Amino acid sequence: MIAVNPASGASVLAAFGALGVLLVIFAESGLLVVGFFLPGDALLFPAGVLCAGSGQEPARLELWQVMVCAAVGAVAGGQVGFAVGRHGGRALLARASHRRLERLERGSAHAERLLARYGYGKAIVIGRFIPIVRTVLHPAAGALGVPVRTFTLWQAVGGLLWSQSLVLAGYTLGASVPSVDDYLLPLVAAIVVVSFLPLLLETRRTRRGRRPR
Template sequence: MPEFLQALLASPWLYAVVLALAALDAFLPFTPSDSTVIAISVAAATGPPSIWLVLLAAVAGVLLGDYATYLAGRGAGPGLERRISRSAKGKQVYDWARRSMERRGPWVIVVARYVPAGRLASMLAAGAVRYPRGRFLLWDTVAGTIWAVACVSLGYLGGRAFEQNPLLGLVLALGIAAAVAGAVAGVRALSRRRRDTPRPELAGLSEAGTAR
């Protein structure tokens, strides 16, 4: 491994980078927080940095970013929907997050971060609908810890399994993470399709009413 990379992995600033990227991902959905945490955890399997400090930095970054986004949603009020709904995709994700937050808040807080742009939309929606602050912090801590443990574990186990070829371990860990995110998105799309498809008995009642 090149000396500059070894120095970077041993630097305490590395944990600040992990924290910053995990926080920024709440505002900028395409920030590579997942891949960064996984890659650093692969390296931690055979040397510095400390895997426990990486985990703590990742959790702290998630909580910081989510809470800041939640506060932004509370402060934005009714104007938030207009701004985020300028694009059709943004409106679709925000509407889903708002409806789901009102009905199944804890589930949304935990799962939405695996949906593209879902973390941003759900945190903003939680603030906009005045989701109770205490419950938000509780479930966001659960969600952030699950995410951080999953990323760190994938990277660390991949690094341990392929100590002689850490690049292969990294590719395997990233592949698993992408598969999980794809599965969550697929389940959500299937659920939405089923919800939007009228049931046969309801369709029959509708036709009968039209005929009258």
């Protein structure tokens, strides 16, 4: 029996390969409470690296399989999250007072600010690239009554841009840098830090706006 840590991209890829990409990306994109614990960026980039073989070692994953699984997981998960929001997502977020759900509540607030500030299309695409926000943005859009056609179009665009770009970035690096596996952990850490920067900047901007003048 294989022990799998769902919060570890390396563990998921070792156990399930491309299928693990589909399952994790689907859950992160559409399942409240559970999704924001899962590795999105930290899974797609290493998966792309593992698709790049070298002269000494063949590719451990098929690029086309990973790209298809990432795309299906992102788009299908987004639609499920939207459906959850239309059928009670607001009530679930309102009850997010438990300590384990505090991050979910904060992410929901950021998602709603994105929708209000940038409009539906741009906010849905931008939100895909921000951890935590991409998990709650789709239910928030459903709860706020974003039109179905508008949401479906832009969440598909955002999901494909996010998932395919990270897989291809990992593949390109793996194909061009020998023994890139030796540097994979710090690279993944850097990607996670960079992806959190918009959320941190938005939080800082919001706190500044709340200061008494």
